[in-house]
Amino acid sequence: MKNLAIIVIFLSVFSSCTKDNKENTTTADYHGKWTLVKMSGSIFNSQTTGTAMEWQEFYVFGDKGTFTKFRTRNTIQTTASGTYIAKNNQDGMVLELTYPKNSEIIGSCYGNQKEELYFSAKNTLSSTWQNCDGPGLDYQKIEIY
Template sequence: MKSTIVIFIAFIVLTSCSGTDVNVSETNSQGKWELVKMSGRTLNSETSGAAMEWQEFYLLNDNSTFTKSRTRDGNTSRSTGTYKITISGTETYFELTYSSQSDIIGSCYGNLKEELYFDNADVLVSTWQNCDGPRLEYRKTK
């Protein structure tokens, strides 16, 4: 009887892992990731599409370089750098390091780094929201 209970508990523990675990190799992360939704900390602050304050995308290249482009009020800014993929526990995220200072870097640290994590297999989210920045969600388009 005890062995049946132990097996049952082991089964529950092994099958109760989060359904949001993401395998980066399955996501085919290289390509263009466009901003599709932004929201602030206040109620009803979520916007999407043309209603967003700016339009933005990341282009992640297979040689671990990236370009970020933001268009706001008809002006487009671009910045480049390198990225690395990090897996920490069940979370997979990109650490982007910019080549030079830019006003389009969304970071809590005030340095040349940004982080994006997979909310699920097809949505990247900026960590900027952790320090009162907006929640920015990106979907792969190419």
């Protein structure tokens, strides 16, 4: 019976260490540069990619909870920076971005200074802006900073 208790304790400790390491690996995966690769509208089959998109943009996520968003539209570059947190919800990991002031490049359903991006595939972040008739925006990781 004593051996069984030791095995249960060992497995509990081992499992919790493994879980922590897995979470750390996952959180490191989103640090770096994520570039807009696909834009879609509310009309069926209205997808654009590359230079055909209405604008070009990317995010750079730092490892200390900060990010910067860069957008180029009609040769005008706009940037906005803020903080983010990674959180898990029922659909997986979500990055919640908070901007300290309003900006035209914030893609939000609520008109506030927050955006949410979720992992729609292993290497794809997608905006929730499409949930309220905004464009569907998909980003892929390009570089690690």
